[in-house]
Amino acid sequence: MTAVNVIYINGLGNVSPQKTTDNNHFLDEVNRTQSNRLACIEPNYRDFISPDILRRMGRLIKMGVASSRICLADSGCGMPDAIITGTGLGCLEDTEKFLTTLIRNKEELLTPTSFIQSTHNTVSAQIALLLRCHNYNYTYVHRGWSFESALLDSVIQLRNGRTSTVLTGGMDELTNGSFEITSRLGHWRRKPVDTFELFTSTSRGSIAGEGSAFFLLSTTASHGTYAALTDILTFNRKDSVKSLPSILSGFLNRSGIMPEEIDLAVCGMNGDSTSAKPYKELTDSVKNAGIAAWKHLSGEYMTSSAFGLWMASMIMKHGQVPEAAVVRNCGDRPINTILLYNHYLDLNHSFILIRKP
Amino acid sequence: MGNRVVITGYGIISSIGMNADEVLHSLMDGISGIGEITKFETIHKGKLPLAEVKRSNEELLELCCLKSKKKYSRTTLLGIVAARQATEMAGVKPGQSYRTGLVSANTVGGMDRTEDFYPLFLENLAKGKLSEVINHDCGDSTEKIAEYLGICDLTTTISTACSSSANSIMFGSELIKAGMLDRVIAGGTDAVTRFTLNGFNTLMILDKEGCCPFDENRAGLTIGEGSAFLVLESEELALKEGKKIVGLLSGYGNANDAYHQTASSPEGIGAGLAMAKAMEMSGIVPGNINYINVHGTGTQNNDLSEGMAVQKLFGEYVPPFSSTKSYTGHTLGAAGAIEAVISLLSIQHNCIFPNLRWTTPMKELYIRPVTTLLKDIMVEHVLSNSFGFGGNNSSLVLSKYNPR
Numbered sequence: 029m030t031a032v033n034v035i036y037i038n039g040l041g042n043v044s045p046q047k048t049t050d051n052n053h054f055l056d057e058v059n060r061t062q063s064n065r066l067a068c069i070e071p072n073y074r075d076f077i078s079p080d081i082l083r084r085m086g087r088l089i090k091m092g093v094a095s096s097r098i099c100l101a102d103s104g105c106g107m108p109d110a111i112i113t114g115t116g117l118g119c120l121e122d123t124e125k126f127l128t129t130l131i132r133n134k135e136e137l138l139t140p141t142s143f144i145q146s147t148h149n150t151v152s153a154q155i156a157l158l159l160r161c162h163n164y165n166y167t168y169v170h171r172g173w174s175f176e177s178a179l180l181d182s183v184i185q186l187r188n189g190r191t192s193t194v195l196t197g198g199m200d201e202l203t204n205g206s207f208e209i210t211s212r213l214g215h216w217r218r219k220p221v222d223t224f225e226l227f228t229s230t231s232r233g234s235i236a237g238e239g240s241a242f243f244l245l246s247t248t249a250s251h252g253t254y255a256a257l258t259d260i261l262t263f264n265r266k267d268s269v270k271s272l273p274s275i276l277s278g279f280l281n282r283s284g285i286m287p288e289e290i291d292l293a294v295c296g297m298n299g300d301s302t303s304a305k306p307y308k309e310l311t312d313s314v315k316n317a318g319i320a321a322w323k324h325l326s327g328e329y330m331t332s333s334a335f336g337l338w339m340a341s342m343i344m345k346h347g348q349v350p351e352a353a354v355v356r357n358c359g360d361r362p363i364n365t366i367l368l369y370n371h372y373l374d375l376n377h378s379f380i381l382i383r384k385p
Numbered sequence: 386m387g388n389r390v391v392i393t394g395y396g397i398i399s400s401i402g403m404n405a406d407e408v409l410h411s412l413m414d415g416i417s418g419i420g421e422i423t424k425f426e427t428i429h430k431g432k433l434p435l436a437e438v439k440r441s442n443e444e445l446l447e448l449c450c451l452k453s454k455k456k457y458s459r460t461t462l463l464g465i466v467a468a469r470q471a472t473e474m475a476g477v478k479p480g481q482s483y484r485t486g487l488v489s490a491n492t493v494g495g496m497d498r499t500e501d502f503y504p505l506f507l508e509n510l511a512k513g514k515l516s517e518v519i520n521h522d523c524g525d526s527t528e529k530i531a532e533y534l535g536i537c538d539l540t541t542t543i544s545t546a547c548s549s550s551a552n553s554i555m556f557g558s559e560l561i562k563a564g565m566l567d568r569v570i571a572g573g574t575d576a577v578t579r580f581t582l583n584g585f586n587t588l589m590i591l592d593k594e595g596c597c598p599f600d601e602n603r604a605g606l607t608i609g610e611g612s613a614f615l616v617l618e619s620e621e622l623a624l625k626e627g628k629k630i631v632g633l634l635s636g637y638g639n640a641n642d643a644y645h646q647t648a649s650s651p652e653g654i655g656a657g658l659a660m661a662k663a664m665e666m667s668g669i670v671p672g673n674i675n676y677i678n679v680h681g682t683g684t685q686n687n688d689l690s691e692g693m694a695v696q697k698l699f700g701e702y703v704p705p706f707s708s709t710k711s712y713t714g715h716t717l718g719a720a721g722a723i724e725a726v727i728s729l730l731s732i733q734h735n736c737i738f739p740n741l742r743w744t745t746p747m748k749e750l751y752i753r754p755v756t757t758l759l760k761d762i763m764v765e766h767v768l769s770n771s772f773g774f775g776g777n778n779s780s781l782v783l784s785k786y787n788p789r
Contacts, residue, residue: 153775
């Protein structure tokens, strides 16, 4: 890849179940829980949003706007050339609110606020509105590829020569209603599980989570650059001819690197015994690399790979994996190349490759 | 010049026809799909009009040669019908060696089924059939369409309110231009739901008589449903395969109005930017546009804002324009793709379709829409507008294909 094609991650903003809103700290204090359901540690929104606007905003919008603000401030970018978001389920709280009233009131006496905010592109629209940003504004809504699609579009925009900065984010919120439904679908552990025992206790189901993470991507490096975003691939396993290792080597080949060059694999393992196999295949195919995981810290949700990319970017900058995220130690091996691998219910798989800038 | 993206197939299902031929005849004969609610269950029956697809879910299943109705939302079924027509026209088949992706769009996913699930669930969290709620997310219909068509490569979904499927067409083209895919089936689908009908009703922007876009006495929009898809291919591939090329996607642009969550700016800033970007990419000037298929929802706010932006951009010589939402209703997440297909029909058949139910010019504007069918008119470039909540404005330029 030539120099002009390098895309830099110049800013981060993350609202999550961990203390992640201050980029000067990196998981040095873990919010350890005994639960099957994690909720975001929300910042004081008044630090980011004026009270009159805040009053009307749904929860995911607040989380999204705050994390985007943290990200922009971190990067020093005032006006991005594009805003691209991904969300699996959008503003669920408002969707449920409008749907509930609609059913209870039998289509009468409804008010528009929750309907307006339920629209899937509300977060990216509110960010644009508050910035008065007239540029490209997109929202992807495809399950476990929502954030990845946003990232892929960002890469395309940054390589088309008309765009030099993109504010990209992934966000989803967990509500009581969605937790109940996904519990009944068997997505979560039936009993509470300790944060640090998610991967050692083998059982069906993961822990539910939520979060909003933003990235400022740029064609130029800055003094605060975290990593270079090298490549991204979304894939499924419908074409069962190709094994995971062969898909991986094909993916790495596009960037001219070998599997042995992966220093660290950041994986989306989630403690669900029925989801474990692909992660095992992947970690087996990068034998010399360290392994790190994030879902015991963030919980599982459709855009949790945004938390994963946040963690990978921080690891790259700090040069080491925080204790709480280590699954397999890579010893003293310097971290120059990180592979992020995630899958959602074995339906939506993705690779993201980042390298030292 | 870079590689061009051409259109080799399209499919459409809407209240004015189950396929492109039927839609064309309705457009030519001035037959609107807006009318009294027949199929859809709501308390607004008899009070608000709709532009329904006049087929039950069972009939749609049969049309798709599918058996079980459990797995499919109406949004999915409409999408399968349109996407299948598009791939058949373009000769896209599973197992061909080309990298083929699917980019779809919708606004509320499988909400039509969630609405059936929710009443029981509200009474008791342990109740309600899970099979009715698993189609809820917006990605579900896209996955089902991909499965139906045998698409294994890149699949994704866009949701930017009423500009959703114009944006999926743009992204489809970008994927081809970036060399990531050879072909993309791009479009959108949306079924009428109580959620959206009541949502727009709370905003008091539904016309009780049926929408009359760009009329002084317009009173709002009419909700419609449907789906449309285009098959986009790189020109190189289409020529190599000897495909019949039905049009060129020569330009597009997306911009944000950044004015208000639901209202457009009075001067149509975002709309103007989107149209200008699209024409710039297309390498044409406003004078080259032969027809504008306007967004034209029929709301006070949209038509004024869009009209002001058109006047500012085109000046004295505004080309013929019309809102075909007066036929199809506002099909929300499907609107951009449905209007892209209508634009292609205009190009292929050298005609411009009228804006129905228009009688009185808007007092703020000097422009007025086409109100009778214009035939035997050279249509080389069509500008198609789609604007949505959150100030999301998109414009496409669809052009007659001329080999280089």
